[in-house]
Amino acid sequence: MTSGHENVTTPGADAARVPAQPEEPARTFDIDAVMLRLTLAQKCSLLTGRDKWHTQDIPELGVPSIRLSDGPNGLRIEGGPDGTDASCPLPATAFPTESALANSFDTELLRDVGRAIGEEARDAGVDVVLGPGVNMKRSPLGGRNFEYLSEDPLLAGKLAAAYIKGVQSCGVGTSLKHFACNSQEHARMTSDSVVDDRALFEYYLRAFEIAIREGRPWTVMPAYNRLDGVYCCENERLLSGIARGTWGFDGLFVSDWCGQSSNTSSLPAGLDLVMPGPRPDYRRDVEKAVRAGTIDERLVDDAAQRVLQLVDSCLAGRRTRISADMREHLDLARQAAQESTVLLENDGLLPLPDRASVALIGEYCRTPHTSGLGSSEVNAAVRDCAYDAFSELRCSSEDDTTSTGSVLYARGYVAADGSTSEVLLQQAELAARRQDVAVVFVGLTPHAESEGYDRLDLRLPAGHDELVERACAANPDTVVVLQCGGPVEMPWRDKPRAIVLQGLAGCQSGAAIANVLSGRAYPGGRLAETWPQTLSDTFLAGRFPDTHRRVVYDESMFVGYRYYDSVGADVAYPFGHGLSYSTFRYDRLRLETVGGQARPDAFDEDDLSWLRRNEIVTSWDESGDTDEDGPSFGAPVRVEEESRGPGAAAAVPRARFEGDVRRLAVTIDVTNTGSRRASEVVQLYVAPIEPGMYCPVQELEGFAKLDLDPGQTEPVRIELSRRAFVPADDFAARCA
Ligand code: BGC
Numbered sequence: 001m002t003s004g005h006e007n008v009t010t011p012g013a014d015a016a017r018v019p020a021q022p023e024e025p026a027r028t029f030d031i032d033a034v035m036l037r038l039t040l041a042q043k044c045s046l047l048t049g050r051d052k053w054h055t056q057d058i059p060e061l062g063v064p065s066i067r068l069s070d071g072p073n074g075l076r077i078e079g080g081p082d083g084t085d086a087s088c089p090l091p092a093t094a095f096p097t098e099s100a101l102a103n104s105f106d107t108e109l110l111r112d113v114g115r116a117i118g119e120e121a122r123d124a125g126v127d128v129v130l131g132p133g134v135n136m137k138r139s140p141l142g143g144r145n146f147e148y149l150s151e152d153p154l155l156a157g158k159l160a161a162a163y164i165k166g167v168q169s170c171g172v173g174t175s176l177k178h179f180a181c182n183s184q185e186h187a188r189m190t191s192d193s194v195v196d197d198r199a200l201f202e203y204y205l206r207a208f209e210i211a212i213r214e215g216r217p218w219t220v221m222p223a224y225n226r227l228d229g230v231y232c233c234e235n236e237r238l239l240s241g242i243a244r245g246t247w248g249f250d251g252l253f254v255s256d257w258c259g260q261s262s263n264t265s266s267l268p269a270g271l272d273l274v275m276p277g278p279r280p281d282y283r284r285d286v287e288k289a290v291r292a293g294t295i296d297e298r299l300v301d302d303a304a305q306r307v308l309q310l311v312d313s314c315l316a317g318r319r320t321r322i323s324a325d326m327r328e329h330l331d332l333a334r335q336a337a338q339e340s341t342v343l344l345e346n347d348g349l350l351p352l353p354d355r356a357s358v359a360l361i362g363e364y365c366r367t368p369h370t371s372g373l374g375s376s377e378v379n380a381a382v383r384d385c386a387y388d389a390f391s392e393l394r395c396s397s398e399d400d401t402t403s404t405g406s407v408l409y410a411r412g413y414v415a416a417d418g419s420t421s422e423v424l425l426q427q428a429e430l431a432a433r434r435q436d437v438a439v440v441f442v443g444l445t446p447h448a449e450s451e452g453y454d455r456l457d458l459r460l461p462a463g464h465d466e467l468v469e470r471a472c473a474a475n476p477d478t479v480v481v482l483q484c485g486g487p488v489e490m491p492w493r494d495k496p497r498a499i500v501l502q503g504l505a506g507c508q509s510g511a512a513i514a515n516v517l518s519g520r521a522y523p524g525g526r527l528a529e530t531w532p533q534t535l536s537d538t539f540l541a542g543r544f545p546d547t548h549r550r551v552v553y554d555e556s557m558f559v560g561y562r563y564y565d566s567v568g569a570d571v572a573y574p575f576g577h578g579l580s581y582s583t584f585r586y587d588r589l590r591l592e593t594v595g596g597q598a599r600p601d602a603f604d605e606d607d608l609s610w611l612r613r614n615e616i617v618t619s620w621d622e623s624g625d626t627d628e629d630g631p632s633f634g635a636p637v638r639v640e641e642e643s644r645g646p647g648a649a650a651a652v653p654r655a656r657f658e659g660d661v662r663r664l665a666v667t668i669d670v671t672n673t674g675s676r677r678a679s680e681v682v683q684l685y686v687a688p689i690e691p692g693m694y695c696p697v698q699e700l701e702g703f704a705k706l707d708l709d710p711g712q713t714e715p716v717r718i719e720l721s722r723r724a725f726v727p728a729d730d731f732a733a734r735c736a
Helices: 033-039 042-045 098-102 107-126 151-169 199-206 206-215 236-246 281-294 297-319 325-342 386-394 422-434 462-474 504-520 563-567 730-733
Strands: 066-069 077-079 085-090 128-129 171-178 190-196 219-222 341-347 356-359 407-410 438-445 478-483 496-501 550-552 585-595 616-618 649-651 662-672 676-685 699-708 713-721
Touching: 033 107, 033 341, 042 281, 042 297, 066 077, 098 107, 098 151, 098 325, 107 128, 107 151, 107 325, 151 171, 151 199, 151 206, 151 407, 151 699, 171 206, 199 206, 219 236, 281 297, 281 325, 356 386, 356 422, 356 462, 386 407, 386 504, 407 422, 422 438, 422 462, 438 462, 462 478, 478 504, 496 504, 504 649, 662 676, 662 699, 676 713
Parallel strands: 066 128, 128 171, 171 219, 190 550, 356 407, 356 438, 438 478, 478 496, 616 649
Antiparallel strands: 077 085, 341 496, 585 662, 662 713, 676 699
16 A cells, blocks of 8 residues: 655665576476486485575486575575575675564565565575564564564564565565464474464464465475474474465475474475485485385375475576666665654654754664574675764755754764763763754664574663663753664653664665654654563563473463553553654545445444544444344444554444455545655454453454555555454354
8 A cells, every 4th residue: 555655865875786696597397297207216305405505406307406595684695605604695685674674564565575585586596585484472582573573463464475475476485484383592493382272373373374375485484393292394283284274385395494303204294395405314214214104105296296396486487587676675675664663752853853963872873783693684785874874964955954964973882782881971971962962873782682592681781771861861852763673671761752663674774764863754664563661561571481391372362462452551662553743534434345235324434423543443243143134243443543552442333234244344534634744554453342252352453554645635445354253252263
């Protein structure tokens, strides 16, 4: 629905290209003919990698190997002569991490980012990008949360599906990961996620289901951990039952790197490809088991055929002539960062007053914190910084009303470890005092968020907290910019006049934040994750990561806002929150059944007096479903104006529907009532009317984003699936 991004160019967009690989002749081959000629040993050889990143080739039968490489927020291609030198990744465009991109609530943006990554993959000779990740964020301490999209499965699933379509439109495959319930990094290769079926299907698997059904990824990557006692790579219920059987997944399962443990159980469970290679032991053991009759050869045939099918798709993909325009990708990276920026607080200081002099404080102004560590870390071809971007704005022409006044920089802390000193703090105070506005950049340290370990707490480095306090005391007109991939505690939250969450914003974070703060662009984000006030407010406080082998998910599906809303906990910023530089009005809500008929008198669409800003508007007519007119459904509509926040539930006139209602379409007119172009995110939540049901108080079931000029009105239409109307206690129907 979006994005009429502001037309702002990227300063210094002098990008290096990803070096193009020698052109390989695009071929496809007759899979059936190859299958007939393969020996058992050759078939088994196809089931493991040739090396760390390539599948096995069989030159005598014309089967080439394909190359896999990490994503998901940009290509991470290992370099060196044999392409496996992790210390020397090739340059690529670093987009905002998934945790940031999800704040955009923008499927079109995710598709565009996916397409750009697909283009770079094609240029670099990569056939499959390992991403996106859609695991739910069970605790804000999860080490890889920055690599995952959201705490909400609908949002994560829809955004992932869009990203997958974008990458795959370039003839490059994706790998949806990490399947499933990979919630903590501690003991990630051995821990056992013990999850009840309600939570599993309605919460933890739902994003995978949506992404698989709608995005159709070429591959899915089973996770390292166990699920209910069985390693995901050997989990027949998960792989063959749920994904292939129920959801119809017809692609290939590739193990997470070194995640496959039993040479004889994973193939029968449904795993097709074991990575990385070479794994002569695996080939030998599978071949032996087939000869001994303990593994059915048909399973080897099926898996080998899927590998060939993937190779064939990649070869066909190579025929699409695509080339990456790195300059365009930098512009997209900047737009993505702007669209993902969340305005958490603003009492009117932002956008900055024209020509205000600015103190830029904190070393992240110069060396921005833009990504977590691990396999998703991209070697950015070009990286900008806020200091340069602000300086460039300052040099803007005289008639540009959004140029800033003088810019002063104070380091404030040491970026590498977040430490500060009295001297650095005093310099920062001085700079803050001298300028009209102080903009303080703080965030987690570069090592705080990573694959392989979890965060210890939600605190910023002590030096960053102190820096904010001192800057606010020196200059009340202070803006705080947060660079982190997940929530942090903010003991100073009521002091700055504005707080902006930039997240881990990728290689154009500098231009993006300068544009947003100065008003050249608008902050387009809404939180895809709840921000609790403190760690102790989280359900798992004190027991995450779980150090037991069996990690029992005893909170069931009450995770994120499903938990906070259900217990009525105060949070710092709720899921979906995000302010705007403009204001919006919602009018003329109308409902339309798709596949049934609405009774004309059912809903008074002109009576919107019950819609108040930030109110939760619920309805779920449980009682009416035996109505003589047939099934009756409530209208579960929640309408947001500027931000979501706790509010009273309001009774909604119930709409009644007749016949076999498959879907309900909700349309509402949204008007930009302010004086600036801005984007709005409409969010629809469903909730049971009857109290006491064992289910979350409300759940996101639809969203749409749109950009509007001042005075412009656009209708927004969101279709709710039948699933949104199945009573929460009808578990079987919800999973169908
Ligand atoms: C990570 C995956 C990644 C793979 C290849 C693993 O350690 O869990 O996400 O795709 O390595 O780098």
